[in-house]
Amino acid sequence: MSRDNVQSLSSVYDYAWQEAYRHKWIESEKQGRDLGQLAIRDWSRKHFMRFYRWCHWQHLTGRQRFIEFSSDNFGTVGDPQDDVELEIVRLFCNGQENLEIYCSAHGRGWPLERVFDLLQSFDINNTRPDPLLD
Numbered sequence: 579m580s581r582d583n584v585q586s587l588s589s590v591y592d593y594a595w596q597e598a599y600r601h602k603w604i605e606s607e608k609q610g611r612d613l614g615q616l617a618i619r620d621w622s623r624k625h626f627m628r629f630y631r632w633c634h635w636q637h638l639t640g641r642q643r644f645i646e647f648s649s650d651n652f653g654t655v656g657d658p659q660d661d662v663e664l665e666i667v668r669l670f671c672n673g674q675e676n677l678e679i680y681c682s683a684h685g686r687g688w689p690l691e692r693v694f695d696l697l698q699s700f701d702i703n704n705t706r707p708d709p710l711l712d
Contacts, residue, residue, distance in 0.1 A: 587644065588643065590644050590645075590707070591710065598617075601620070605620070622709070628671060633646075634700070635655075635667065638654060638699070639655055640653025640654075655699050662693075675702065679693065680693060680694070
């Protein structure tokens, strides 16, 4: 999808609130009572960072544009080309930081220059989220 074909900008936080409320509804149904803010906090604590990184990945690959990320890096990363890249993307989307990913790659004997290049394209340090809840 080209940059010109993107329908509109979305907000990670709008989507995150939708997911948090969906989680609240599901968990409240399971318990047979309204769990309220407790369930929202539970989703935020357990899932927000991975959700945020997944949205970041969608932005980087050009699938969905989010206002929280720079328009300069929209669609700048392609899909993983092999198992190494796929695992790096998985670690990134699971919320791991640069150093954790780099150390994991070193321990597995992956080509570190390639890992470094991918991490630079992810720009983790300049895309840190504000918490969903304070």
